[in-house]
Amino acid sequence: MARELEREPIRHGGDLDEARRLFPQAPEPWIDLSTGINPIPYPWPALDASAFTRLPARTDLASLEAAAAQAYGARPAHVAAAPGTQALIDLIPRLRPPGRVAVVGPTYAEHAASWARAGHSVATVPDLTAEADIGVVVNPNNPDGRVMPARDLAAAAARLAERGGWLVVDEAFADLEPVESLCGTPPPGCLVLRSFGKTYGLAGLRLGFAVAGEPLIGTVRRAIGPWAVSGPAIAVGRRALADAAWRREAAEARGRDAARLDGLLKSAGGRIVGGTTLFRTADFADGPSLFTHLGRAGIFVRRFEAAPARLRLGLPPDEAAWTRLAASLRMR
Template sequence: MSDLIHGGDLISASAQYGIPVEEWLDLSTGINPVPYSVPEISEHWFQQLPYQSAEFKEAVKSYYGAEGVAANGTQQIIELLPSVLPELPILLPDCGYQEHRYSWQQQERELNYYPATDQEAAEKRILQQLNSGSAMHLLLINPNNPTGLKFSPEQIYHWAEQMQQGAYLIVDEAFIDLSPEQSVLSDYDRFEQLGNILVLRSFGKFFGLAGIRLGFAFANQQILQQLQTELGPWAVNGPAQAVAIAALNDAKWQAEARQQISQNAQAALELWQPLLTKLEFRKIDAELLSFDGLFLTAKLDTQKAKHIYQFLAEQGILIRLVLDEEFNCDLSGDKAQSDSKNCLLRSGLVDAQNADQCQKLKRVISELLLTLE
């Protein structure tokens, strides 16, 4: 496990700013703020060794449309991929979930990057690699957190068809649950026929239950068997299976959650709007890199971003500050002007029905605006 810092670390934030954990408004993650209600769990899920039940496997197949390998979060699978997949270089997004990069670094693999804040440039770099004739794994975080970069299933299938022998196209779909039709698993026959795509799916974000630690991998049978061998027989604890069975089978809640998340994203955007207006954000597509789904991301001057992050943290609101050097990318747009470098600020969603949350964020943003005069 790496020592990288992630969103949601309220323990460290509490220690740094002297604010008790329970008093924070945590907007630093992309997790549904209205979680699935945990059902009553039978004692046998705690008492028996957690072999994966037939009911659990059926719920997974029903929801994701495929049989895969379950693990204690996709993080566990991400750590295993470099040792399970053929020993080749990899092309990754220069901004994205850091643990991908870290896992491949730990195996001393050659890392190459494509820009994750520019759709056209990203596709151009990927196509350049595919046309080079050299075998290289390709990682897509679809949609990308924090930049919001997205690729269509058809584009991904097309790239998979062009991959060199032995190379795999890895698609991290941690945030795809809001638009399941955009998953490459939605056309399972094509996915299975290609055989060189590996899909990661995360349970905790959409269902708002990150503490469950549950994730899945879908790939050809050879890769799935290798992963299963590495994970062992008890990769998913019993209570997590019980919760997943209920949640994955609850189609009514899922449909309502997608609608509610959309409403909460709009509410969050409206609460942030006075600050965005103050910072003269005029074009959502250029400067506000992602404005729907489970997080909002804005690109702005590093000095201002640090001030905003610090001010909010001192008031008990935690967002995510993504600095240029943290990810392998230059967000400035002009490498010659190092004093005007940009970085990313990412916020998760509020629960629009939680008046205390909304009022706190609205008040603190109003106070923040006074410091930007």
């Protein structure tokens, strides 16, 4: 399994180079609905030149981590900032010797691939009952939005910790959801990941966070090293994370958008199988041909080789994009 995961290429959302290769005659501009990123970004502030011209001070990073702790209901000492959640997904498997890893899936493929690249034996499992040294859960899950109760995750973390194991909980899509997070009191051996770019629509900033108790968070922080997060990311991140009102309004507005998207997909014959506030996942009798139809119309959505009927769509960014999507779905 590990060798297969190391060799197998992973298809990601947001790859407009692939979209243009697949559909070279599609009209521009593309409407990229293949990601789960908030299409209405946080209004980034004008930045002082010093954010670009000097190395961030320790106090700068500490203020960012304090803002993240406040947003996630965590203690500042339990939060470590990194240049994106993906960087943490790649880093964490290298912090312990090879062992048995159980990834609850299907889910975001980079988790299994990263553990495999680091030499671990990886299995995709339906729940956390499998014997393993490491458990990995995406909560809410991508792409079906499945949510595991915090009490079940805490119990799994306790079982793993008894034998020196870890539980990694990826809460990348938790910010705008009514999900009980483990950030407040992470159980021993539990490492929680939080994404900044998805919630705030600023994926290019490359900012993410790990949340864990000691000694695990200290291990992660030392492995990240100094100056890993850029000055601009610190400046924008700490302002956005402190803006609780914006986050509440975004959750309400994107929730209305998700309901609107459900209506469009159902009217096009889709069966909604799950999702989050930032994306919806549906099965279609003609999933592959619908993917092609939308691509030729300049609308890129997420497909799944293991489930050809299934498509995942992010939220359109504006009324023009909503109109194009609705028209394309009607014309199929």
